[in-house]
Amino acid sequence: AQTVTQSQPEMSVQEAETVTLSCTYDTSESDYYLFWYKQPPSRQMILVIRQEAYKQQNATENRFSVNFQKAAKSFSLKISDSQLGDAAMYFCAYRSSQTGANSKLTFGKGITLSVRP
Amino acid sequence: KAGVTQTPRYLIKTRGQQVTLSCSPISGHRSVSWYQQTPGQGLQFLFEYFSETQRNKGNFPGRFSGRQFSNSRSEMNVSTLELGDSALYLCASSLGIQATTGELFFGEGSRLTVL
Numbered sequence: 001a002q003t004v005t006q007s008q009p010e011m012s013v014q015e016a017e018t019v020t021l022s023c024t025y026d027t028s029e030s031d032y033y034l035f036w037y038k039q040p041p042s043r044q045m046i047l048v049i050r051q052e053a054y055k056q057q058n059a060t061e062n063r064f065s066v067n068f069q070k071a072a073k074s075f076s077l078k079i080s081d082s083q084l085g086d087a088a089m090y091f092c093a094y095r096s097s098q099t100g101a102n103s104k105l106t107f108g109k110g111i112t113l114s115v116r117p
Numbered sequence: 118k119a120g121v122t123q124t125p126r127y128l129i130k131t132r133g134q135q136v137t138l139s140c141s142p143i144s145g146h147r148s149v150s151w152y153q154q155t156p157g158q159g160l161q162f163l164f165e166y167f168s169e170t171q172r173n174k175g176n177f178p179g180r181f182s183g184r185q186f187s188n189s190r191s192e193m194n195v196s197t198l199e200l201g202d203s204a205l206y207l208c209a210s211s212l213g214i215q216a217t218t219g220e221l222f223f224g225e226g227s228r229l230t231v232l
Binding site for chain 1: 120150152159160161162165173175205207209220221223224225226
């Protein structure tokens, strides 16, 4: 079974600074997908960024980028130029690429990010 | 396009009762999955429905069940409620097409409190 570990329960960053959220996972599969989801206090989870394991290039979405280290099974999220609206709980998630596992995500415990003005 | 709609948003039940939660997916999405979120266990996958068929199931007791209707709307039911069932229940919809990254779109959740 796959597992996702987010070892830091909380982090804080100064507005306009850069912060990196860590995530490690364990799997015996070679092909899979990794995601970072954001859950603001209003509770609706939204996708921040995704990474396909077969792609060596790290995904980037505006101020958000990942550092995907497949051999180390590490998938960290970097948020540049942090904004007050980035304050939320962030979840790292894994999804198998195998048939029948389409919507089954395995989530980490999450990390609460606060942004100091 | 309307997002994922979950009802009710909040509800309080007592032990032994049953509860039904509803989820309307984004128009055109055929897959609906359910997750339970608690402070202690985090987010755990309950089940996924696609075209009215359960396609995947998490490790939950049989008291947790679901179904999907022909319009893709889904319901989940929890019978004989226990205190530990208190949680935020999240519904997510997606196109459900295999071999895609399958981005999930989440609703705001139904907050269940069991007394």
